[in-house]
Amino acid sequence: MNPDKPNPNKLITLEQLLQRGDIWRGQSQGFAPQAALDSGHAELNECLLHKGWPLASLVEICQPAALNGTNMVSQGEWLLLAPALRQLKEGYTVLLNPPALPFAPGLIQAGIDLDRLLVVAAEKKADFLASFTELARADICTALMAWQPKHNLSYTELRKCQLACSEGKGLYLLFRPLSVRQQSSPATLRLRAQLHLRSLEIQVFKQKGSLNSANTSIHLALPETWLPIAAHANLGQEQSPPSTHSTNNVSSIKRAKRKVP
Amino acid sequence: MxxxxxxxxxxxxxxxxxxxxxxxxxxxxxxxxxxxxxxxxxxxxxxxxxxxxxxxxxxxxxxxxxxxxxxxxxxxxxxxxxxxxxxxxxxxxxxxxxxxxxxxxxxxxxxxxxxxxxxxxxxxxxxxxxxxxxxxxxAHTEEGAWLLSYDNSPISGDENPADFIARLNHVPIARLADWRDEDEVEALKRTGFNTLGDISRQIETQSISSIKKRLGKDFADFITRLFGIEQNFQQTALFEKPVQTYQPKEFFFDTMQFDYPITQVEQLHTPLEQMLQQLGAFLRKRKLACQKVEWRLFDIYQNSHHLSVHCAIPQNTWKLFYDLTLIQLESQQLPFAVDAIELTCQHLQKWQEQNQSLDFSGRRSKNRGGNDLALLEGKLKARLGEQAIFKVSYKDSHIPEQTCEKLSAFTPVNQQLPQIHQHALRPTWLFENPLPAQYRQQTLSWRGTLQLLTGPERIEGYWWAAPKARDYYIAAREDGLRVWVYKDLVEGSWFVQGVFAG
The missing domain is CATH 3.40.1170.60 (MutS, DNA mismatch repair protein, domain I)
Incomplete structure (x- = not known):
């Protein structure tokens, strides 16, 4: 067949291709998801299109692995997401393959409604993918927080997740280790989250419909109780760090001493 | 009568x-x-x-x-x-x-x-x-027949009520103990009644009202029923006790034979769907629901393979069973070329229509929530196992790891944190088994050096079993991660028990 004269039946014009909603066209915001959920962090909202977490699309959060050798990643997820989750008044928040057991007292303090929080354990990649797509398509799952299993997800697998998300209406978050940042991913929004001593740094490095967000990074304030106090830090260096005495002076929490009668 | x-x-x-x-x-x-x-x-x-x-x-x-x-x-x-x-x-x-x-x-x-x-x-x-x-x-009455079963009289085929009454007259009063309480039987004996015949003679001479006066209406009614005495009502039939009709236990069974042996799961989809639709129609017509269906696959040599499908909430439609069956079939190969297939549903229960509140706002998602959850939970459980899906709930205890319990998706959780715990710092992730941290040369480390930030919070308790005494701190690792560490005061060693993430 002459390459200059392609079969007219199979001819696909650029125009036709551009009609597709899932082709990212740089800065054009026409095809980027419209619905958004207020993230609860004013600075972060500024960085995001439509001023909030995009709904019905895959949001990927890359975090440095907190536990070496394991897949455990945990860099202030609840700090980042609790304000948004608290706004969801119906449906379930599902944790898929979470890195550890969600601790009820801590979550109650964070204002999460435990009656609408489900935990699903799926360690194998095949189970994880099947559960992810099932959950993303379910109407009652309004927020899904999923932690990538030990084996890295390929582009096709991520694409399956993204497609399932586009069929749902909720907030879909996938946590992955920082090492995959260089891989390409079909996610609508990709972030890097990194805890520092005084702040949680969020860097948006991909966002459909916006090109120049690559270098914006914002710092979210940590709760006061997490902050080291300078004097205390100094004390820690001078004396033995795990000394009860040194920490007692600056303790911001009450010493709760209880005995069972 | x-x-x-x-x-x-x-x-x-x-x-x-x-x-x-x-x-x-x-x-x-x-x-x-x-x-x-x-x-x-x-x-x-x-x-x-x-x-x-x-x-x-x-x-x-x-x-x-x-x-x-x-x-x-x-x-x-x-x-x-x-x-x-x-x-x-x-x-x-x-x-x-x-x-x-x-x-x-x-x-x-x-x-x-x-x-x-x-x-x-x-x-x-x-x-x-x-x-x-x-x-x-x-006998001509229910109670009479039962009493005469002790009598063992042969059945000739031409008995009439008079014969039955004659036989009942010989039955001793003590046999009534099965229906009446002991005091009443004793009272009858003391009055001088030894057989039922004595009672019937009393009725013949003085009418039933004397019995009613002496032994109560309840007993008089019983005697009336026993002897089948017609009372002086206008329409006797209205006052007869209706006879119960036996309702045989219902179950569903359907079978399907294929023209050629089936080797691929995909080819089974349509037959499965058809059979489950039949089940759905059966359940709807009878206002029944079921929680479990059983499949049996047969090959031409009568080898069989069994598959049972459960769901958490009784269903009267077929869709969930279909999805759950497919999930089960997906995870396993067909053991042989399938020639016939059987569907059985043994335990049926009354379909309880879910109460729906009158809602004029047009938002019905809350009412549908329960069943959607059952659908989702059933699908996930079929794939991942019974333990894979749960909720977490607060449980009152002094030991942190015991304050969090796993519950099934349908159990309401306890979210009432006692006053004392409301301001105590608790992590959002917990390690069910605390991980040991190293303390060497006055430095605490766990996959990186830890610096203590706040604490201690002393938690003691459980003295009746294995006494526990711990000092809890929040520590920051060099990469910024906040962890919950404690020093075990009994053993003197350090452990990491949780991670603060929000």
Whole structure:
């Protein structure tokens, strides 16, 4: 067949291709998801299109692995997401393959409604993918927080997740280790989250419909109780760090001493 | 009431049906609460009595003893009922309160013609009851038939109510203990009534009202029912006790034979869907629901493969069962080329329509929530196993790891944090088994150096089992991660128990 004269039946014009909603066209915001959920962090909202977490699309959060050798990643997820989750008044928040057991007292303090929080354990990649797509398509799952299993997800697998998300209406978050940042991913929004001593740094490095967000990074304030106090830090260096005495002076929490009668 | 004819089938050996058969000379006793409630002829011959202490019975007769199995007895009676349903629709179980004799009552007046007369019918019923010794009683009333079953009079086929009343007149008062309480029977005996005949003579001479005055309306009604005495009402039929109709237990069964053996799961999809649609129609028509269906796949050599599908909430539609079946089939290969397929659903229950509140705002998602969750949970459980999906709940305890418990998706959780814990710092992730941290050269480390930020919070308790005393701190690792560490004051070692993430 002459390459200059392609079969007219199979001819696909650029125009036709551009009609597709899932082709990212740089800065054009026409095809980027419209619905958004207020993230609860004013600075972060500024960085995001439509001023909030995009709904019905895959949001990927890359975090440095907190536990070496394991897949455990945990860099202030609840700090980042609790304000948004608290706004969801119906449906379930599902944790898929979470890195550890969600601790009820801590979550109650964070204002999460435990009656609408489900935990699903799926360690194998095949189970994880099947559960992810099932959950993303379910109407009652309004927020899904999923932690990538030990084996890295390929582009096709991520694409399956993204497609399932586009069929749902909720907030879909996938946590992955920082090492995959260089891989390409079909996610609508990709972030890097990194805890520092005084702040949680969020860097948006991909966002459909916006090109120049690559270098914006914002710092979210940590709760006061997490902050080291300078004097205390100094004390820690001078004396033995795990000394009860040194920490007692600056303790911001009450010493709760209880005995069972 | 005149036309009715009751046949009582009393099974004196019913307690034995649950146990293996022994030769006649072997003494056998069945016990309930360490008392003999049944003894066979050999045991009775050796001097064992009903109600006797088990030790005494053993000493007397060297008998084999069994504990009574009420459930098995009930199952046996239900089985018999279903069998006798072929003769009459009016059949019900009678469980006796005091005597462990139970049995069945059949109203047979309306099927005499069909089975060629009373004698023929009784012969057929006797054949059906060949497995177990049965005492027959025939009378024009339910209670009368039961009492006459102790009498063992032969059935001639031309009895009439007068004969029954004549026979009932000989029944001793003590037999009434099965219906009436002991005090009442004692009172009757003291008054001088020894047989039912004495009572009927009293009624003949002084009418029923004297009995009513002396022994109460309840007893008078009972006697009226027993003898089938017609009362002076305008329309007697209105006051008759209606006869119960037996409802056979319903179940669903469907089978499908294929023209050619099926080797791929995909080819099974349509037949499965069709059969489940049949089940759905069956359930809807009868207002029933089920929680479990069973599949059996057969090949041409009659090898079978079994598959059972459960769901958490009773369903009366087929969709969830279809999805769950496919998930199960997806995870396994077909063991052979399938030639036939069977669907059974044994345990059906009444469909309880979910209460729906009147909602004019048009938002119905809350009402649908429960069933959608069941759908989702069922699908996930079919794939991941029973333990894979859960909720977390607060539980009151002093030891942190015991304050968090896993519950099933449908159990309401406890979110009431006591005052004392509301401001204590608690992590959002917990390690179910605390991980050891290293303390060397005055430095605490766990996959990186830790710096203590706040603390300590001392938690002590559980002294009655393994005493626990811990000092909890929040620590920051060099990469910024906040962890929850504690020093075990009993052992002196450090552990990381949780991670703060929000």
């Amino acid at each position: 005149k036309n009715r004819l009751w046949l009582a089938l009393r099974l004196p050996d019913l307690p034995l049906v649950s146990f293996p058969v022994h030769p006649d000379e072997q003494a056998v006793c069945v016990l309930e609460k360490q008392r003999v409630i049944y003894a066979n002829t050999a045991a009775l011959g050796a001097g064992v009595d009903i109600g006797m202490d088990v030790t005494r019975a053993r000493l007397l007769s060297d008998c084999i003893t069994y504990q009574r199995d009420m459930q098995r007895e009930q199952e046996y009676l239900e089985q018999l009922t279903a069998h006798l349903y072929t003769f009459t629709p009016y059949v019900h179980i009678r469980r006796s309160n005091i005597v462990p004799d139970s049995g069945l009552l059949l109203e047979i007046s309306r099927c005499l013609k069909l089975f060629g007369g009373l004698k023929n019918l009784c012969g057929k019923i006797a054949t059906a009851m060949a497995d177990i010794s049965t005492a027959y009683g025939l």
